[in-house]
Amino acid sequence: METNKSSSEIAASRRSLLRGSVGALAVAAVSLPGMSLSGTANAADSKSTHHSGETNMESGFITLKDGVQIFFKDWGPKDGQVVFFHHGWPLTSDDWDSQMMFFLANGYRVVAHDRRGHGRSTQTSTGNNMNTYCADVAEVVAALKLKNAIHVGHSTGGGEVTRYVARYGKGLVKKAVIIGAIPPVMIKSDKNPDGVPKEVFDGIRNGTAYNRSQFYQDITIPFYGYNRPGAKVLQAVRDNWWRQGMMGGIKAAYDCVEVFSETDFTEDLKMIDVPVLVMHGEDDQIAPFQVTGNKSWKLLKHGQLKSYPGFPHGMPTTHAEVINADLLAFFKA
Secondary structure: OOOOOOHHHHHHHHHHHHHHHHHHHHHHHHOOOOOOOOOOOOOOOOOOOOOOOOEEEEEEEEEOOOOOEEEEEEEEEOOOOEEEEEOOOOOOHHHHHHHHHHHHHOOOEEEEEOOOOOOOOOOOOOOOOHHHHHHHHHHHHHHHOOOOEEEEEEOHHHHHHHHHHHHHOOOOEEEEEEEOOOOOOOEOOOOOOOOEOHHHHHHHHHHHHHOHHHHHHHHHHHHOOOOOOOOOOOHHHHHHHHHHHHHOOHHHHHHHHHHHHHOOOHHHHHHOOOOEEEEEEOOOOOOOOOOOHHHHHHHOOOEEEEEEOOOOOOHHHHOHHHHHHHHHHHHHO
């Protein structure tokens, strides 16, 4: 620690360091294909500020009809193929960092949002249900004027993609991908005897409501398969999951447990008429493969299954290179 410098000298040093950091960020940004720095959208502006032919980095907020503000990111060439990413519970659009950067570098226009109640979006106490989530996506798509998009969802986001494409996607969606996703339905019942027992979800609800910070740390272990023999535990990955979860509203997170456990997407899957790739880790401890992915693809008109032996629920992070390559192949097929 420096003790001999005056306060003015220290302040000047800090300003110099800040200027250097900003400069480094600018150089790094413009060196990426199809990527340059521009202004951030006004948080109160509900309209897209895009112009055809432009390439920029943009993030900001879209104000929905009910006044809820949804945070979004929209990066890359405006005439590029759109890929819209939908995150899982209780995370944010930041969970797609590896995919956003990869597809941005490959010339795609990448879009992601923080679901209502999650991340930087409004911490809603009502409307935390799948039908509203999908209506919100439809408003975001309309505001950003997205057409012919590919929608990719992980976990709860996979359920969001399924219902959105089925009920709002006609003429707007080219393809879809659901990864480690919750459809057709997670919870055990007479109609779904091999589902996950309600007691498991009650435990998630209880942990979220009364000891959220510790529970969010603990759940990262099975989420990323860090409890498996030989697993390399990355604390930064666990910390990033916890950071994202704690950004959102506790009421929204609590409500969403019922959403991802009890929503039935069977009829939605049957309605979809575009190609859908179902990607699922066979060692998924959160959304078990046999309960979810291995059933979903059979209900789709144009479904494909790609399963991964030994991969965990959080495989878009733990095995990003594999997942990104397989997504790219599907997009180009």
